[in-house]
Amino acid sequence: MKxxxxxxxxxxxxxxxxxxxxxxxxxxxxxxxxxxxxxVDFSKYDKVVLGSPVYVGKILKEVDTFANxxxxxxxxxxxxxxxxxxxxxxxxxxxxxVNYPQQLQEKAVVRDCFGGAFDFSDMNYVEKxxxxxxxxxxxxxxxxxxxxxxxxxxxxxxxx
Ligand SMILES: Cc1cc2nc3c(=O)[nH]c(=O)nc-3n(C[C@H](O)[C@H](O)[C@H](O)COP(=O)(O)O)c2cc1C
Numbered sequence: 001m002k003x004x005x006x007x008x009x010x011x012x013x014x015x016x017x018x019x020x021x022x023x024x025x026x027x028x029x030x031x032x033x034x035x036x037x038x039x040v041d042f043s044k045y046d047k048v049v050l051g052s053p054v055y056v057g058k059i060l061k062e063v064d065t066f067a068n069x070x071x072x073x074x075x076x077x078x079x080x081x082x083x084x085x086x087x088x089x090x091x092x093x094x095x096x097x098v099n100y101p102q103q104l105q106e107k108a109v110v111r112d113c114f115g116g117a118f119d120f121s122d123m124n125y126v127e128k129x130x131x132x133x134x135x136x137x138x139x140x141x142x143x144x145x146x147x148x149x150x151x152x153x154x155x156x157x158x159x160x
Pocket of ligand 1: 012015087116130
């Protein structure tokens with residue numbers, strides 16, 4: 001059983017989550033950062049996980065494009081979908097629902113929100129302003145939901 005985790009990250013949180021997930025998935029796992037690589041040989045994989053942070057309601061364009069271009073290949077696999085975000089629960093659920101293609105939503109055996117982080121040292125001026133104004137936060141926060149990642153991995157591992 002070989003799993004592909006295809007993801008993108010702007011400030012490193014989704015990368016961290018993808019690595020944590022990788023550690024807890026059974027079998028061989030390949031992690032592909034879609035900001036660096038977009039060519040994937042789907043024939044190598046039985047399972048595909050897609051992951052992205054949400055910025056102003058949207059997943060990153062690299063993940064969105066990859067999901068839409070390869071929807072037919074991905075839907076042949078066991079599918080898992082995740083997002084990272086810092087909004088409250090009902091907004092996160094909605095962000096998860098609207099951002100990935102419908103066909104993948106229907107095929108997914110697991111879909112979840114892995115939490116998120118604010119890293120001010122890595123943000124530009126505009127991002128800092130938005131974060132202060134919208135999230136009312138002015139220092140670093142890490143709120144990665146490790147329990148959710150473990151349970152996501154467990155569900156993926158039970159699929160044969
Ligand atoms: C400018 C900005 C806009 C954001 N917009 C959203 C949003 O619309 N919804 C959300 O759930 N989280 C939002 N977030 C939180 C990010 O999704 C969160 O920081 C995430 O962990 C970033 O992941 P990354 O480090 O992999 O890029 C926003 C963060 C910033 C800095």
